């Protein structure tokens with residue numbers, strides 16, 4: 001049995017009187033690809049922000065442990081230094097930065113060679129892209145690939161991808177799958193937040209959440225079936241699936 005690299009321990013995150021995460025407990029196993037699925041508004045991005053420690057998501061009950069140690073009181077950059085990274089749906093905050101700077105921003109090896117290698121891996125010719133800017137002149141698919149290159153250069157211990165398939169073409173999607181393979185081979189742990197059944201196929205197991213609560217966990221096949229019947233359309237009356245919650249396949 002692999003050990004848990006990340007443990008979410010009975011988190012209650014209340015914002016404006018609403019429990020966005022409601023007694024949520026999960027464990028993510030080292031070196032594996034996990035999916036987090038659930039309907040819109042389930043709390044998936046909130047979970048990602050809470051794991052990363054983003055502003056507004058740090059005041060909660062319960063604990064988050066990385067490799068057995070609480071990270072609850074660590075800043076975003078301290079968490080990043082531990083090797084935890086979050087790939088945002090839209091990296092707009094990097095607007096205007098040179099591609100090479102963007103790629104090596106979070107990398108241990110900050111050489112141009114490293115940035116070039118990462119670009120080649122995601123199928124972009126380094127000579128054509130290294131000195132471009134991350135701006136509107138790049139297509140959505142190119143931006144996504146450059147973002148994947150930055151994740152590869154980071155060599156993260158744990159990477160959370162929040163809907164990596166949103167707004168991209170088939171070619172970029174296949175690069176995401178290649179990237180997942182590379183990350184897995186390097187021993188990174190992946191948390192894949194997604195709606196896409198195509199993307200789900202690449203996860204080894206997953207969690208189904210709704211209203212900030214864990215409904216079920218286990219095999220992707222089981223979760224997909226539940227997602228179709230128990231969760232959509234959301235009755236707002238879902239109860240945790242007791243059997244699944246305590247049994248990890």
Ligand SMILES: Nc1ncnc2c1ncn2[C@@H]1O[C@H](COP(=O)(O)OP(=O)(O)O)[C@@H](O)[C@H]1O
Pocket residue numbers: 015016020038039040041042043044045046047056
């Ligand atoms: N900072 C915040 N302040 C208030 N409400 C929030 C905040 N962040 C998320 N929410 C609410 O939490 C719920 C879950 O949102 P989110 O985590 O983005 O859902 P998902 O990613 O599963 O679609 C939504 O109702 C959203 O409006």
Ligand SMILES: [Mg+2]
Pocket residue numbers: 044045046162
């Ligand atoms: Mg979301």
